[in-house]
Amino acid sequence: SAVISQKPSRDICQRGTSLTIQCQVDSQVTMMFWYRQQPGQSLTLIATANQGSEATYESGFVIDKFPISRPNLTFSTLTVSNMSPEDSSIYLCSVTGTRSYNEQFFGPGTRLTVL
């Protein structure tokens, strides 16, 4: 499976600020996704990061709040904008497998706390 890294691994931010999370993959992948996992909860898909075009957002998530970039096949960023304490979560990058398109692999996550 691809090796996925995320930066930062954790951060504590003030209300009203923004944080950009980076996801780097060691090989070219077709699809990249961003998920949110609130404390003790399941995973919720925020958006699919499309290379060379706008991300596709899930219901309840909007581009102004969670702008996403994907400049190439190995890198993506998710920005959490104008943060509030309700944004405190783990944010996870996920990619489809290179051997099997059906498989999805997750990065280690970014633990965000908003004060």
Place this chain on the structure above:
Amino acid sequence: QQQVKQSPQSLIVQKGGIPIINCAYENTAFDYFPWYQQFPGKGPALLIAIRPDVSEKKEGRFTISFNKSAKQFSLHIMDSQPGDSATYFCAAKWMGGSEKLVFGKGTKLTVNP
């Protein structure tokens, strides 16, 4: 609307026991069913997956049983060990669709020594 229902929410077994985690789905278009294992502070790791053309799949101590008519699938962990203590998530997707995974709510498994 939750499309994948997972139970139980938590499970405690003794070492060597066989914990069973169950999931039920609603969307008959789903045709790929993975299980993920997540340790605290880590991202979910793909454990094992099944497609509906088989009723059972084994990988090491982990087995998925699949009942297409009942729209249910389950994870069995043979000879469970304290190192298996983690949260387990079932998921489902439609391979002909957007590749979007729908997750169950998770089961926190504790294996006591």
